[in-house]
Amino acid sequence: MSIEKKEHTAEKTVLHPRNKHRNPYDFKILIATCPELEKYVKVNAYGNESIDFANPKAVKWLNKALLKHYYSIEYWDIPTGYLCPPIPGRADYIHYAADLLGTSNNGKIPTGFKIRCMDIGVGASCVFPIVGNKEYGWSFIGFDTDKTALESADKIINHNAFLKRNIALRFQENPKDIFHGIMERNEPIDITICNPPFHASAEEAQEGTLRKLSSLNHKKITTPTLNFGGQNSELWCEGGEERFVRDMIRQSKQFGSNCFWFTTQISKQSHLAAVYDALKSAGALEVKTIPMNQGTKISRIVAWTFLKKDQQNGWISTRWNVL
Numbered sequence: 539m540s541i542e543k544k545e546h547t548a549e550k551t552v553l554h555p556r557n558k559h560r561n562p563y564d565f566k567i568l569i570a571t572c573p574e575l576e577k578y579v580k581v582n583a584y585g586n587e588s589i590d591f592a593n594p595k596a597v598k599w600l601n602k603a604l605l606k607h608y609y610s611i612e613y614w615d616i617p618t619g620y621l622c623p624p625i626p627g628r629a630d631y632i633h634y635a636a637d638l639l640g641t642s643n644n645g646k647i648p649t650g651f652k653i654r655c656m657d658i659g660v661g662a663s664c665v666f667p668i669v670g671n672k673e674y675g676w677s678f679i680g681f682d683t684d685k686t687a688l689e690s691a692d693k694i695i696n697h698n699a700f701l702k703r704n705i706a707l708r709f710q711e712n713p714k715d716i717f718h719g720i721m722e723r724n725e726p727i728d729i730t731i732c733n734p735p736f737h738a739s740a741e742e743a744q745e746g747t748l749r750k751l752s753s754l755n756h757k758k759i760t761t762p763t764l765n766f767g768g769q770n771s772e773l774w775c776e777g778g779e780e781r782f783v784r785d786m787i788r789q790s791k792q793f794g795s796n797c798f799w800f801t802t803q804i805s806k807q808s809h810l811a812a813v814y815d816a817l818k819s820a821g822a823l824e825v826k827t828i829p830m831n832q833g834t835k836i837s838r839i840v841a842w843t844f845l846k847k848d849q850q851n852g853w854i855s856t857r858w859n860v861l
Contacts, residue, residue: 554634557630572602601622621662639799655678658681658734659735661691681707728797734782734802734803784816794843795849801842
């Protein structure tokens with residue numbers, strides 16, 4: 539298994555080489571794309587234009603501008619209190635997922651709408667499907683246990699015509715199920731992606747939000763900011779990230795012939811040992827660990843498959859190389 543202060547004008551070389559957000563934000567271009575962003579842009583201590591990343595309205599308008607400029611999204615919004623994800627980090631995951639498919643296909647990344655991805659916990663923002671569809675033409679099935687989140691994602695899809703043809707949403711009625719009731723036996727999925735809930739309790743999630751806000755504000759914050767921390771199901775579940783991923787692995791075995799690559803992000807390195815144990819117990823035939831570095835945040839993608847080599851070759855020849 540493969541397991542000092544910087545200049546703010548420098549290229550973010552830690553991001554994936556194909557990530558459109560490697561260069562510092564060009565606020566002149568972004569403001570031209572989305573004029574409402576202008577009132578949130580200020581000159582920071584380094585003499586560069588930036589926004590207050592502790593201000594949820596500023597972060598949301600930045601996301602709107604990024605999605606409109608780079609991904610042709612004319613409408614994007616999320617309900618108050620829902621997670622406002624960092625676009626560069628979500629894009630990194632998609633590009634590494636593309637590389638993973640490419641490594642199984644002699645270095646050629648499969649593209650086009652016949653490549654079907656499943657977003658486990660699509661959320662209100664629908665960002666993974668947006669980036670994956672725009673960058674590689676993939677189609678997506680996004681599901682969630684939160685009806686309000688799905689209504690938000692559906693509104694984004696319906697207001698952007700090219701997404702309507704390529705993204706389907708499904709409601710998971712049982713929060714304890716991940717694939718059952720969502721992944722149908724007769725529909726092949728080329729890859730699943732997931733950014734699992736990190737914390738093990740609501741209290742732990744709030745403490746994490748307060749630490750993040752305190753760091754951004756350079757002073758101790760004791761009250762969480764609305765629309766910054768995310769909903770309970772986005773941030774925490776019983777047992778946290780480790781338990782969620784172990785359950786996902788155990789359940790994925792039942793659908794091992796349905797999916798080429800199962801993947802998930804793992805935020806905490808200390809969780810990897812338990813994840814690898816679960817993969818061994820489930821009988822995963824191939825496991826890959828892909829490091830991701832987004833500056834101050836270091837994480838990784840863990841990917842696994844239950845397909846034997848002859849099954850992989852058959853999948854590739856019938857699905858990827860006939861596009």
